[in-house]
Amino acid sequence: MKANQRDFARGVPRSAAQASIFFFCGPDEAGASAAAKAVIDALDDPGERVDVAGADLRKDPAMLGDEARSGSLFGDQRHILVRASGDEAHDALKALIETGEAGAGEAAPVLIVATSATDKSRTAKLLEKRKDALVAMFYPPDLASVAVSVRGMADAAGLRLGGDLAERIARGAGLDVRLAQSEVTKLALYCDADPQSPKTASVEDYEDIGASTEEDGFQPLVNAVLGGETGRLDREIHRLRELGLNPVGLLLALERRAAQLAQITAKLGPRPDFDALGKGEKAQLGIFWREERDIRQQLACWNLPERRGAKHSKLERLIPRLVDLHRTLLANSQTAQLLLAQDLAEIARFAAKR
Numbered sequence: 001m002k003a004n005q006r007d008f009a010r011g012v013p014r015s016a017a018q019a020s021i022f023f024f025c026g027p028d029e030a031g032a033s034a035a036a037k038a039v040i041d042a043l044d045d046p047g048e049r050v051d052v053a054g055a056d057l058r059k060d061p062a063m064l065g066d067e068a069r070s071g072s073l074f075g076d077q078r079h080i081l082v083r084a085s086g087d088e089a090h091d092a093l094k095a096l097i098e099t100g101e102a103g104a105g106e107a108a109p110v111l112i113v114a115t116s117a118t119d120k121s122r123t124a125k126l127l128e129k130r131k132d133a134l135v136a137m138f139y140p141p142d143l144a145s146v147a148v149s150v151r152g153m154a155d156a157a158g159l160r161l162g163g164d165l166a167e168r169i170a171r172g173a174g175l176d177v178r179l180a181q182s183e184v185t186k187l188a189l190y191c192d193a194d195p196q197s198p199k200t201a202s203v204e205d206y207e208d209i210g211a212s213t214e215e216d217g218f219q220p221l222v223n224a225v226l227g228g229e230t231g232r233l234d235r236e237i238h239r240l241r242e243l244g245l246n247p248v249g250l251l252l253a254l255e256r257r258a259a260q261l262a263q264i265t266a267k268l269g270p271r272p273d274f275d276a277l278g279k280g281e282k283a284q285l286g287i288f289w290r291e292e293r294d295i296r297q298q299l300a301c302w303n304l305p306e307r308r309g310a311k312h313s314k315l316e317r318l319i320p321r322l323v324d325l326h327r328t329l330l331a332n333s334q335t336a337q338l339l340l341a342q343d344l345a346e347i348a349r350f351a352a353k354r
Contacts, residue, residue: 002119002128003136008035012042019134021093021110023127025117027259029323030176030252031138036111037178040079043109047077053327054084054114057092064092065099068107082112085323089114090123097130115255115323140259141177142286146170150180157188160200168206175286176252183209218245218253223294225344226257228301228352237341247336248329255322260286261302261315264295274299301351314350321347 007013008031016022016039024032040046050067057064068080082089089112100107117123119137127133141149150166161169169187173179186209193199221236223229240250264285268274274296277285287295302315325343329336 001131001134003134005031005136005138005141008038008136008138012038013134016042016134019132020107021096021112021127021130021133023093023112023114023117023123023133023135024138025114025119025121025124025135026137026139027115027263028138028140029113029115029255029259030178031141032113032115032136034177034181035136035138036081036113039109039111040081043079045077046079047108048079050078050080050108051330052080052082054082054088054112057082057084058088061091061095064089064110065096065104065107068096068110069105077108079109079111082110083323083327084112084114084117085320086114086116087122090121090126093123094126097126116319140256140263140286141175142283143167143170143175143288146173146175146177146180149177150184153181153184154188154201156195157184158193158195158198159184159188159191160198162200162202165201165203165206168203176249176256179249179252218250221250221344222253222257223298225254225348226261226298226301226351227294228348228350230345230348230352233345233348237344241337247340248326251322251326251329251340255319255326257298258315258318258322261295261298262319264299265303265313265315298351314353318347 001015001019003013003015005026005028022036022039024035026032040049052064052067064080064082070078093110093112096107096110112123114121114123119128119135124135124137128135147166147170150169151161154161154166169180169183173183183206187201187206188194188199190209191199191201191205193201221240224232224236240247264274264277264287267281267285268276277287282292302318303313321343325340328339332339
């Protein structure tokens, strides 16, 4: 079965209740991850979560079936969450399906968030016609669609958002629905709101909870790294530590900008000319006027060949690198800031190479 981004914007599709394997792909990793969380929350008994890396499944395809058919440590239900790149999980899913059809027994729900994969990938083709599987592809959203999602989050939390507050939250979260959900949750707690006792939140309330803005948030560091501005990097990393910004949140902002650059590159085609984009096209690509100069500079850095004579651009290496870094940070939360700073320096130097 297949679903689309709009289906999940309205909630978990009814077809998800019939599925036990979920494949969420596309350039919007945040949207895919949010969809996976929504499905997990909708399970009758999600039980224990088991995290599996796609790279591990590529090395050992039988591992997925073993995990999905093993009992929880506490004898409860479990579900498997796989973070993969491209078709890393294909062989493991094929083995899981084949062993299930051969009578290996019932398996726990399996959810795959696959960056750098599309609904035309081998994994999607393997699953899309199956009644027990659901495939959905997610594209980077624009400000209006994220603002709509924020209003939905607020309604569910018992919050009334006045004026353009939903758009401010969406913009402050870098159009990342997970960060936006975190902001809405904090705002609901601050306003003592719940669905049985709704409250109206003001801009002042939002500012009181310390929500990130363009000036004190992730974007200056994102621009320094992806723009190859190595001279600014030390100052921006120091600011990251002073403000106590979340390393994973920053990495999500980097992933979103990298996905946006990839989408712009695909739109421009083999002879890229940023100035050829019209206002409507820029709006569809999520390019706000304040960001045009930075995006133009970043495209110039990343749309070059990795090295002379190479077939692939530097940008094609960036997204898998960020995905690997994401996994590393999640597995090493105590040293996340140090690991992030080291990788950001390497990425900035790589961006600066001509």
